[in-house]
Amino acid sequence: MTDTIAPSQTSKTETPSRWLARGGDGRLHAEDVSLDRIAGAVGTPFYCYSAGALRQNYVNLKTAIAASNVSICFAVKASSNIHVLAELARLGAGMDIVSGGEMARALAAGTPPERIIFSGVGKTRAEICAALEAGLHQLNVESSAELEIVAEVARETGIRAPVALRVNPDVDARTHAKITTAKKDSKFGIAIGEVPAIYAEASMRPELNMVGLAVHIGSQILDLSPFRDAWAALADLVRQLRVAGLAVERLDLGGGLGIGDDAQAGPDLVEYASIIAETVGDLGCALNVEPGRWLAGRTGILVSEVLYLKESAGVPIAVIDAAMNDLMRPALYGAQHPLLTVEAPRLVESDDVCRIVGPICESSDDFGRYHGLGTIVAGDLVVFDNAGAYGAAMSSTYNSRDLVPEVLVNGAQFRVIRRRTNIADALELEQAGSWLAGENSAG
Known part of the structure; x- marks a missing residue:
């Protein structure tokens, strides 16, 4: 699949979808809205569409x-x-x-x-x-x-x-x-x-x-x-x-x-x-x-926060709060979406590499290795580009995680078009009904 990008190519993360651009402070905007502003309003992870x-x-x-x-x-x-x-x-x-x-x-x-x-x-x-x-x-x-x-x-x-x-x-x-x-x-x-x-x-x-x-x-x-x-x-x-x-x-x-x-x-x-x-x-x-x-496809992104940094076999790993239940395509198809940082990349080295993984208890909850992201720290926001198709539509609540919100941006305005569905909402769906007798029950 062409949105499966070899690690040597992922350094081209600074050519985002046309509706994404860096403001005067170097931080990424969706149309005319700062992604920081949306994250502050709805929390992470979230989908955003133009x-x-x-x-x-x-x-x-x-x-x-x-x-x-x-x-x-x-x-x-x-x-x-x-x-x-x-x-x-x-x-x-x-x-x-x-x-x-x-x-x-x-x-x-x-x-x-x-x-x-x-x-x-x-x-x-x-x-x-x-x-x-x-x-x-x-x-x-x-x-x-x-x-x-x-x-x-x-x-x-x-x-x-x-x-x-x-x-x-x-x-x-x-x-x-x-x-x-x-x-x-x-x-x-x-x-x-x-x-x-x-x-x-x-x-x-x-x-x-x-x-x-x-x-x-x-x-x-x-x-x-x-x-x-x-x-x-x-x-x-x-x-x-x-x-x-x-x-x-x-x-x-x-x-x-x-x-x-x-x-x-x-x-x-x-x-x-x-x-x-x-x-x-x-x-x-x-x-x-x-x-x-x-x-x-190119009208949507998934925004996530970096939770922790660790290392495995000499490769830095960033654990983010988005997971395979939020964006299934990497686990299902081996897809690797272009990745951006909301903050302008820090200290980019030509040979740096970072593996991006989610918190789900599955080995397939792995978004791949990326070059050219610069120094990543906990609290950073990262953006999966080209996520407007088969992203939110395939999301689930696996591991009893929230169903992520969706946001629509139009110029300098944004609105939530699907609210976050949390565990309280999920438990409401599991209220037990009355016991019913089976076909072979006596009396």
Whole structure:
């Protein structure tokens, strides 16, 4: 993954996301707000997002793909706070969801249901029913078994289900194995060779409205050639279905567009738009893409305080108050986020190294080794950059730790958009209910 930075490259920590800058005192600011100010107000660790950067990313992507008239549905799983979603919804973004809970979030954020697409390999009957009753744009169906359940729920509700089949084109996204989703052994989608027969049969069912096809090949993709391969295969499939007299009105091209950092450039949006136009632009289909990380990744940071300093095998270790439950990506994917200090780096030596670890009782609670941070002391604030996607959305209360707050910055103002959830809140969820008799209980 490209945000996994080799230790020799982490000295480039002084090229942060554009909305982060040092003030006159040398201390780091988020837009026009000092991170010290936010830390004093909400405590550490905390997530912080830039509303301005999020809006600008959406505008940049929308402008790049405007010629092909492509709609954008934000992948809610990347950053699911309703205030983040609302910023995008106000700009006209739709939402790509993978659960009933995400549907509730998208709707609460003000997204019209006709701009919501329900993806996901394991939708329940209740979720399908809720989606149909809410009037969602379409359901991306991933198996014949799921298609049958959608048809049953559609009959029961009397609501014709708008369905797109998710195609597995057997294309390697050439990214991390845990976020590659379209190789032939993947759990996702329907093998491309099986789609024509399934699509034809489903098109004959009155309870189903077969509107098109969907594909999603993986995440954090910087080499755009896999997109070309997947969308070219999808275009061939559309032509095959149309020769058979079947209507294909929509194409969901999926997400996966990666982000760069100061160690590696991000993808070229002009090339991305060109590939869309060259592969599927002449089909006359309504097109949409589902970016998550590209829109949100570089708009968020995680701020943490250094608790203790120690040494192991001759390597300095900084123990911080953020942990793997707050930022799961290093433990889950081996990712290493760019790291900054809120205070201007002290006494930077070219060969200095510091290992950053969290307090959780797991060896995997280790954020990696960093060069170029300068002298670190207890009480310092450190910042994990590029943490706006799959950060807070994947956080948990493991080890009975607090669920960290989220803060949104807009110019010279900030506000808490998710309060810290502490142990008192957690214990409230564990109040015992009444004992219930089992099936085989006597009397």
